[in-house]
Amino acid sequence: MxxxxxxxxxxxxxxxxxxxxxxxxxxxxxxxxxxxxxxxxxxxxxxxxxxxxxxxxxxxxxxxxxxxxxxxxxxxxxxxxxxxxxxxxxxxxxxxxxxxxxxxxxxxxxxxxxxxxxxxxxxxxxxxxxxxxxxxxxxxxxxxxxxxxxxxxxxxxxxxxxxxxxxxxxxxxxxxxxxxxxxxxxxxxxxxxxxxxxxxxxxxxxxxxxxxxxxxxxxxxxxxxxxxxxxxxxxxxxxxxxxxxxxxxxxGGKSPNIVFEDANLDDAVNGAVSGIFAASGQTCIAGSRLLLQEDIHDAFVEKLLALAKTAKLGNPMEATTQVGPITTAAQYEKVLSYIEIAKAEGATLLLGGKPASRSGWFVEPTIFSDVEPKMRIAQEEVFGPVLSILKFRTEDDAVAIANDSCYGLGAGVWTRDIGRAFRMSERIQAGTVWVNTYRAVSFMSPFGGYKDxxxxxxxxxxxxxxxxxxxxxxxxxxxxxxxxxxxx
The missing domain is CATH 3.40.605.10 (Aldehyde Dehydrogenase; Chain A, domain 1)
Known part of the structure; x- marks a missing residue:
């Protein structure tokens, strides 16, 4: 060596x-x-x-x-x-x-x-x-x-x-x-x-x-x-x-990715997948909390699962690979432990939830629904490919859930309503708010966090x-x- x-x-x-x-x-x-x-x-x-x-x-x-x-x-x-x-x-x-x-x-x-x-x-x-x-x-x-x-x-x-x-x-x-x-x-x-x-x-x-x-x-x-x-x-x-x-x-971060009923659902699904499964969820701005308005919840989850299931795990050096391994053995074990915590807390496992059957430190892309805001899976940073889905009814509900965290690094808002986009960007306690996109950064734009x-x-x-x-x-x-x- x-x-x-x-x-x-x-x-x-x-x-x-x-x-x-x-x-x-x-x-x-x-x-x-x-x-x-x-x-x-x-x-x-x-x-x-x-x-x-x-x-x-x-x-x-x-x-x-x-x-x-x-x-x-x-x-x-x-x-x-x-x-x-x-x-x-x-x-x-x-x-x-x-x-x-x-x-x-x-x-x-x-x-x-x-x-x-x-x-x-x-x-x-x-x-x-x-x-x-x-x-x-x-x-x-x-x-x-x-x-x-x-x-x-x-x-x-x-x-x-x-x-x-x-x-x-x-x-x-x-x-x-x-x-x-x-x-x-x-x-x-x-x-x-x-x-x-x-x-x-x-x-x-x-x-x-x-x-x-x-x-x-x-x-x-x-x-x-x-x-x-x-x-x-x-x-x-x-x-x-x-x-x-x-x-x-x-x-750290526990960033909310918020989808309203008037959003372009296909774009928002892409944003949700990018927010949590890109980089195997190992980013501080990972959109690990997906907040869905009740009326679109079921349709959105169906689209989300269909796309997430196509994610190709494999050699990160290959161009066709979409999800790579967890970087360290300790982090690999931590991610798996949080999956078990989520199950024990009563969250519903919709996808993944176990090690991938291959060499290296791979965890399957994992999605939980029926997540409550106070569950550990919704409060603590997992730093892996694990997504928590939470429902909300109104704009006020979305803001309350989004801000119910000790973290405040990033947030996503998906809506066609420009007034709502500005209101949410003002009310969310986060250093960066993306509207109808996610994970965009630039050398020109300030980056940092609120709270912890x-x-x-x-x-x-x-x-x-x-x-x-x-x-x-x-x-x-x-x-x-x-x-x-x-x-x-």
Missing amino acids: KQYPMFIDGAFDNAADGRWFETHNPYTGQPWAEVARGGTADVDRAVRAADRAFRSGPWAEMTATQRGALLRKLGDLIAENADRLAEFEVQDNGKLLAEMGAQLKYLPQWFYYFGGLADKVEGAVIPLDKKGYFNYTRKEPLGVVAAITPWNSPLMLLAWKIAPALAAGCTVVVKPSEFTSVSALELAVLFQDAGFPPGVFNVVTGFGGEVGSPLVTHPLVKKVTFTGSDATGRVINQQCAAQFKHVSLEL SGLGRENGLSAIESYLQTKSVWVNTGAPTGNPFTIR
Whole structure:
């Protein structure tokens, strides 16, 4: 098996204690590569390298325009290597090559967008109420950023963090998921090829307790950006609060996909299937709660089952495969346990509900009806191909059920009534609401959650602001100094 060392201070190197761990292919269930298993010493070395790069050397001396040019060059290199990077992603996380290929071909846009934005960051001149003073503001980078990424869309979610951070002038230390570390290390090669100075981009691989915690609590880290579970996010938020670090968190979801009686049912069925069975349900925005208005419930379910039954499970590298495996063995067991929980709670199993009869960690696309809002299957994030169907009567009912969750990441609304579309978009407590579509994202559009789904926003113009701090500068242009014991 190929070995992948860490990337620190512009070079690849083994862990300080020489340890390695295996990464598995979810389709075969077999290990396919070894990755360096980092620890506290490796974290400290990477953070100090990032801090040096931020404070001195080529990166610190670069203009914002020069930083932007490097980001755009990196985007070009990603575009040239998109197919190869997508294959690494599939081997590591088991998602479809069709989906990962599309993500990687789209990925350069983040570096083009934020590369172009790098020299558009502006302060302001403040029209003061005091004569004899000139006051202006500067936008300055925070410093070292710790970026902790999940296993479901490793490079795309990494780009959401590092593109604005680097555009702002920060340096980064990345801790990828221990299940999907290879693609971040392959990306590090492209950072070298693009000409980024040493220490600007670092990757420390390993496990949460050995790498993640020391990285979050390192005193030289000024911001932590994390995508993952709400339980881990809560711990990270507490750790950051203790040291007054900046933090952004993109956490879990239990997104409602709401279909009204006037919707185009065929489109809504496609949206429901896309929302939960694409990526085997392993997305934070999965439309895992399908809310159907009573009058269309039976007809919709019939159409839904007909389409869902045609989903082809198989090798994610093959173009004809539509549903791939669960990424990790632990997650596979978790999904199966939630299916049993739903049965025990009284939900009616309409489709699937068991492991698929093939090698690898496959779970059949699963649909439950007769789900009540307070059931665990309707409240807790499964992160797998498991759909809960709930009925509603009125618009108010739909809103009440949709918002009856600790999460608030995404939501879908299917209706031909434009007034209803606007009303529902306003009333639903979610960071993103899709109307007559689902799972659309863009480098231009803010993404993040309400409630337990996180803090802050990624993507769009506002994303770079979260990696900057504002300094106010006062210049005396002739005002008398006055009494030294009073405020000016």
